[in-house]
Amino acid sequence: MRAIGIVLAGGNSSRMKELSNKRAIAAMPIAGSFRSIDFTLSNMSNSHIQKVAVFTQYNAKSLNEHLNSSKWWDFGRKQGGLYVFTPTTTPENSYWYRGTADAIAQNIGFLKSSHEPYVVIASGDGVYKMDYNKVLEYHIAKKADFTVVTTDMNEKDDPSRFGVISTDMDGRITSFEEKPIQAKGQQVSAGIYIVRRRLLIELIEKADQEERYDFVKDILIRYKDIKKIYAYKLDTYWSNISSVESYFRTNMDFLKPEIRDYFFKQYPDVYSKVQDLPPAKYNAGSDVRNSLVSSGCIINGQVEDSILFKEVYVGNNCVIKNSIILNDVYIGDNTHIENCIVESRDTIRANTEYIGENGQIRIVIEKNERYAL
């Protein structure tokens, strides 16, 4: 493909509550076996983008661990590769990334030294499949300066998390409101942009001189009427996970056969880091219904309408309902967990009860001593 990729994975969101204490949103585990950045990275790889930069800043440990090798997404190539850029201090600069545009500005050399004519910019917290070549074709056909991928917002979602967009008949964006209190329409930005590399360098450098640091606010919205900014509508599944509710809902979507079929069985595949865990094991007394179970799990109790991530141990006589249990959690015997998200590497004591009440999802963080079996 004639483009390089930029993944904006620096962010944190207070809407993720305690879950973001541990990791950047891009590293949030999704659908049992994946991390949210896997979707964007796989899309880039499947669109034949060979050179990808990931900009990260907030709590990057988890993300860096996940990206410790580029081979899982097939980026380990002589031509191209996967680059992780965290802020560094230089004689000219001693700031953290002050915004998305600043993150690109601080690494402008990456753009300047590339030769591909286009850049695909995508956030690392979207769950979707997409061939960016189609967007690029559209971008070229429309002779656009920028193309923004848009999608219809889920009616349960809060518009103040999104950039709300309206367009004219041709698809050119006429209004772009970032995180409005009240949305004028359903069409929102999916946080995926295509732009010519030289134009991006020019606008980023200009914004930097003017001390403007946000890509959406200071470039897209500011240049909306001067530059031709088009909307490309994505009509397949897309979900953004940057709040606890949407994170929970997105995971639970994978209990639907059509969503699993779309992501897991249809071409192309979504890739992730391979961990070489043994198959899941069901011992006598296990009773699992309408649930996703990942490799390395050992189950002795009851699990219903839930998602077990990798290496979860469920003790005898446990009842787990409508919950998400993240990686490497040990649940002692006779424990009841309902409407919860249990944080990874937790150890839940035997004979305890955790229930999210009144339709609220409870986040459980329990750092107890774990005894080996």
Added chain:
Amino acid sequence: MIKKEMIAMLLAGGQGSRLGVLTADVAKPAVSFGGKYRIIDFPLSNCINSGVDTVGVLTQYQPLRLNTHIGIGIPWDLDRNVGGVSILPPYEKSTSSEWYTGTANAIYQNLRYMEQYNPDYVLILGGDHIYKMDYEVMLDFHKANNADVTLATIPVPLEEASRFGVVITDEHKKIQEFEEKPEHPRSNLASMGIYIFSWPVLREALLKLKDQPACDFGKHIIPYCHEQGKRIFAYEYNGYWKDVGTLGSYWESNMELIDLIPVFNLYEEFWKIYTKSDRIPPQYIAKDAVVDKAIIGEGCEIYGEVHNSVIGCGVTIEKGAVVRDSIIMSSTTIGAGTTVDKSIIAEGVTVGKNCELGIGEEKENKVKPSVYAFGLVTIGEDSVIPDGVKIGKNTAISGITEPADYPNGLLDGGETLIKVGDRE
């Protein structure tokens, strides 16, 4: 200069004919095991876990699956700048061209592969056992004894020792005598077919016996070294070691993985077993599904019942199907309403709806009674079983079968149904 202290040569060319239709299209080391693994994953993982990063894999019989599985060795971290994994098939030479005629002959034909690494020691492995073993500890034993050859041995019950090649040692574990399948064994230390040779000793023996037809380690090389007065030692291994050479032992060792605390534990962090994972997604267990006592691989969709079984990756078990005491390998589909009892079903098989597998009395198989025994139904890879048929015990099926192949909708116990011909 390139230098590796010890390199491994893994013999993976055998058919494993006692596995019947399971090895009709794949070499035995490439047969699935334990849901997501293949048999060769165990010696390959042992190599990398033991610090052996140069492995020559000798292939001959049906190598396609092995070649695609191993690739450049990424899953085992055997993709190296120097060394790593190399697949070594037999090749044409200007003077002569021959297949690998025996285990040692295969190694002899790859002398140049070994020479380029300047090894001090060469480890000879087979690709047909399930075990976890630290070859480095065996090498330390070899060095401590100043040995020329070290054989890995395992104590077996004396009454079973007559099935093995046994060794008789002195009190320092130096081997005095060998007995091949003795009627009255004088020792219970059985050879595991794993050898460490000091390189000059191996090289000399291979060159000396290069004209020996079907040159074999057990039959020719080791006896030759013994005659020459070389120091041959028996390293005693005391862990889990399982031969999966017959359908019965293959079925049994898979079933052992389901035990509450299996003797062979795949869940320990220490000494991981690596494999090429084709599938990443989690498995889905539906609302009406029942799963108890089972291990299940990635990406499965279970709508029916699974009891006491090993299920590979990407398997679909449709609604109302019941699978008991069986091994179902990757990408197979079991149709709605079908009952599967004590069966081994290979990869990519489609079993139709409302079938019954493993019914009736045990009858001896008419074609290969010693292979298709143990009361098992064995179905070869990419086979198709039509809707509504009944299949008895000690049977084997391979190929795309049609209702007409089942008189009165039944394949009676002891029958073999193999449809040959090119697959479209």
